[in-house]
Amino acid sequence: MTLAELLEIEAERVLATYARLPVEFVRGEGSRLWDADGNEYLDLLCGISVTSLGHCHPRVVAAVREQVGTLMHASNLFYTAPSMELSRRLSELSLGGRVFLCNSGTEANEAAIKLARRARREGEIVVVLGAFHGRTLGALSATPQESKQAPFGPLVPGFRAVAPVAEAVAAAVHEGTAAVMLEPIQGEGGVRVLDDEVLLAARSACDQYGAALIFDEIQTGMGRTGTMWAYEQTPVVPDAITSAKALGGGLPIGALVTGERLADAFAPGDHGSTFAGGPVVARAALEALDVTADDDLLAGVGERGALLAAGLERLPHVLEVRGRGLMLACELDVDAPALVRDALLRQRLVLNATGPSTMRLLPALTIEPAQIEDALGRLAALLGSA
Numbered sequence: 280m281t282l283a284e285l286l287e288i289e290a291e292r293v294l295a296t297y298a299r300l301p302v303e304f305v306r307g308e309g310s311r312l313w314d315a316d317g318n319e320y321l322d323l324l325c326g327i328s329v330t331s332l333g334h335c336h337p338r339v340v341a342a343v344r345e346q347v348g349t350l351m352h353a354s355n356l357f358y359t360a361p362s363m364e365l366s367r368r369l370s371e372l373s374l375g376g377r378v379f380l381c382n383s384g385t386e387a388n389e390a391a392i393k394l395a396r397r398a399r400r401e402g403e404i405v406v407v408l409g410a411f412h413g414r415t416l417g418a419l420s421a422t423p424q425e426s427k428q429a430p431f432g433p434l435v436p437g438f439r440a441v442a443p444v445a446e447a448v449a450a451a452v453h454e455g456t457a458a459v460m461l462e463p464i465q466g467e468g469g470v471r472v473l474d475d476e477v478l479l480a481a482r483s484a485c486d487q488y489g490a491a492l493i494f495d496e497i498q499t500g501m502g503r504t505g506t507m508w509a510y511e512q513t514p515v516v517p518d519a520i521t522s523a524k525a526l527g528g529g530l531p532i533g534a535l536v537t538g539e540r541l542a543d544a545f546a547p548g549d550h551g552s553t554f555a556g557g558p559v560v561a562r563a564a565l566e567a568l569d570v571t572a573d574d575d576l577l578a579g580v581g582e583r584g585a586l587l588a589a590g591l592e593r594l595p596h597v598l599e600v601r602g603r604g605l606m607l608a609c610e611l612d613v614d615a616p617a618l619v620r621d622a623l624l625r626q627r628l629v630l631n632a633t634g635p636s637t638m639r640l641l642p643a644l645t646i647e648p649a650q651i652e653d654a655l656g657r658l659a660a661l662l663g664s665a
């Protein structure tokens with residue numbers, strides 16, 4: 280099928296939810312992608328932080344291949360070892376409590392919201408401006424962005440959005456608060472690192488009023504910032520984290536992981552999902568977790584991130600570089616979506632824009648220093664002529 284045919288099908292048959300760029304990818308390996316004409320691209324986006332171990336990581340592929348021919352699905356009415364092992368491993372590698380597996384980031388946040396409400400009936404959920412927690416109605420209600428929320432009202436009641444500043448977060452929490460939910464680094468919001476003061480204020484307000492502190496680590500987790508979870512580089516420990524994106528090594532899976540405080544809030548029947556924690560995705564996630572939880576790999580994220588950030592800072596039209604590890608964004612004085620399009624079509628470089636002037640980079644944690652230099656060269660060529 281040609282690209283023109285794909286565009287035609289989209290125009291006639293596909294609900295118009297995505298603004299796609301005109302490239303059809305057919306194969307990936309490590310930080311490289313190939314289109315249908317055999318052209319090679321350098322991937323600095325990883326399917327929005329999903330293929331963080333590179334495309335088709337051999338250990339993930341081998342585990343999936345084996346599992347897919349053995350047992351694909353049994354349902355959560357029964358036991359399957361991969362789902363139990365994955366829950367144990369996720370808990371051991373983070374907050375030490377209990378795990379709910381699901382199929383996406385949005386679902387993980389839905390589970391977190393329900394868990395917090397289960398622990399405090401009818402409790403309010405405090406979120407911060409600039410947040411992105413997903414697009415189903417609960418997660419959307421936790422995503423205080425006018426353009427995303429306005430067409431879909433009425434939203435779920437009981438969400439309060441405040442500025443991401445310490446005083447505002449502290450003042451919003453009271454006896455009726457079920458949770459404060461935030462991303463330690465806002466991803467879709469343009470890679471904005473929340474100040475430690477905000478996190479400390481949220482932690483102490485939650486402690487004072489018995490509310491839960493939930494970190495959405497869907498984009499920041501799985502080694503993206505140089506530690507397994509971003510909270511490890513902050514002065515606080517949350518009561519729960521949500522994970523998805525890179526968790527499945529490229530396959531769709533999400534998880535809610537609790538610490539002690541929320542571990543016993545759900546009872547049988549409170550929540551569930553038919554596909555959740557199925558053997559194939561759970562095996563993929565077990566491999567992804569094992570590969571990622573490696574001190575050398577995580578240390579390399581910091582080094583590669585520093586190399587990339589330093590190179591970005593030297594480029595023309597770059598006003599600011601933000602982020603941590605390999606979760607980076609550049610503020611530009613040129614049109615970011617146009618640059619991203621040009622990067623793809625003229626330089627075969629895969630990037631993303633989170634706003635009119637913000638370019639986001641989420642390369643594989645395994646990207647080679649030479650590939651970083653190569654990417655910087657391609658960006659310099661584009662920005663030099665911008």
Ligand code: PLP
Nearest residue numbers: 383384385411412413466497498
């Ligand atoms: N939370 C954060 C921080 C995200 O970045 C995203 C996706 O971009 C989501 C939630 C939603 O995840 P999903 O698209 O898997 O539903």
